[in-house]
Every structure is written in C-alpha cells, then in structure tokens.
Amino acid sequence: MTGKTRRVVFIDRDGVINVDLWKYVENWEEFRFEEGVLEALKALTDAGFDIFIVSNQAGVGDGIFSEAAMWDVHGKMAEELARHGVVIKGAQYCTHGKNETCDCRKPKTKLLERAVHGIAFDRKGTFFVGDKLSDIEAGKNFGVGTILVRTGYGLKTEKQLTAALQPDHIVNNLKDAVPHILRS
Ligand SMILES: [Mg+2]
Ligand SMILES: [Zn+2]
Numbered sequence: 001m002t003g004k005t006r007r008v009v010f011i012d013r014d015g016v017i018n019v020d021l022w023k024y025v026e027n028w029e030e031f032r033f034e035e036g037v038l039e040a041l042k043a044l045t046d047a048g049f050d051i052f053i054v055s056n057q058a059g060v061g062d063g064i065f066s067e068a069a070m071w072d073v074h075g076k077m078a079e080e081l082a083r084h085g086v087v088i089k090g091a092q093y094c095t096h097g098k099n100e101t102c103d104c105r106k107p108k109t110k111l112l113e114r115a116v117h118g119i120a121f122d123r124k125g126t127f128f129v130g131d132k133l134s135d136i137e138a139g140k141n142f143g144v145g146t147i148l149v150r151t152g153y154g155l156k157t158e159k160q161l162t163a164a165l166q167p168d169h170i171v172n173n174l175k176d177a178v179p180h181i182l183r184s
Contacts, residue, residue, distance in 0.1 A: 113142075
C-alpha cells in the first residue's frame with residue numbers, strides 16, 4: 001500500500017457490462033456489451049477509478065461451463081475494453097455452485113474484500129453497480145453505496161425492492177450511473 005487513497009468502483013458483469021441472456025454466457029461468441037458501456041468505462045478509467053468486476057459465475061461450479069471458459073471470456077472482454085482505452089484493475093468471480101456453501105457468492109462480501117485487498121480507499125463515496133438484489137445487498141453488506149441499473153434483471157429487481165433494501169440510485173444503465181459515481 002502506498003498510502004495514496006484510490007478511487008474505486010465495483011461493477012457486476014452480466015446484465016450490467018454485457019447483455020444478460022437469461023442463461024450463462026458460456027463463451028465469447030455469446031458476449032455482447034450493453035449499450036454505452038465502452039464509453040462509461042472509459043469515462044471511469046479517465047477519471048482515475050480502479051474498476052473491479054465482481055461476478056457470481058455459479059455455472060462453473062454447477063458444471064455448465066469450465067473455469068477456463070470463464071477466464072477466456074474475461075480475457076477477451078478485457079482485451080476489447082483495452083482497445084477502447086479502458087483499464088480493468090481486477091476481477092473477482094465466485095465459481096461455486098448455487099447449492100454450495102461458500103463465503104464469496106454475492107450477497108456475501110468476500111469478492112469485494114479480495115478485490116481491494118491492500119488498497120486504501122474511502123468506502124463512503126464508493127459504489128457497487130449491479131442489476132440484482134444480491135448486488136445491492138453485497139454493496140450494503142460491504143458498507144459502500146449502491147446503484148441499481150435497469151438493464152439485465154434490473155427492471156425485475158426494481159419491483160422487488162423493499163423499504164429495508166433500497167439502492168442509493170436507480171438508473172437506466174451503466175452509462176447513466178457514471179455521473180453519480182464521478183460525483184462521489
Ligand atoms: Mg448481473
Ligand atoms: Zn463462492
């Protein structure tokens with residue numbers, strides 16, 4: 001740790017960065033960026049944010065696709081983003097199956113802890129951007145702000161919100177989340 005406080009943002013993958021297919025994204029051919037995502041991530045990169053992808057990929061643990069296939073998708077996504085000037089600082093994936101007991105599957109916070117291990121940052125003013133209740137819960141469990149996007153499961157999630165579980169902001173997509181993140 002250098003003592004320098006970083007600006008950090010946590011972003012879910014499926015339904016936020018890429019189009020949710022209502023099934024697992026098993027290979028790169030199935031991966032489609034959501035509209036405006038390249039510009040959104042570029043703006044965050046340019047503003048100096050450390051961007052961390054935090055994603056549950058239970059399809060690995062459930063035997064639907066391999067961990068190697070998951071990392072292949074990740075690598076090609078990161079390459080494509082890099083071509084657009086986006087730096088992904090890190091990615092944390094939970095590969096445990098849906099019925100496995102682990103300490104990292106969101107809404108648990110182990111993935112977030114691992115992402116920022118050794119990095120000094122201010123939780124106040126840091127956001128988790130996601131499309132599911134488990135994303136909003138994970139952010140709250142970790143003590144950071146939360147932004148719900150309406151892409152992916154977001155519209156469904158919006159209907160499931162309760163008085164006890166409310167994100168700090170609700171926006172149409174990642175691009176619309178950027179002004180809130182930058183203002184933090
Ligand atoms: Mg998602
Ligand atoms: Zn896990």
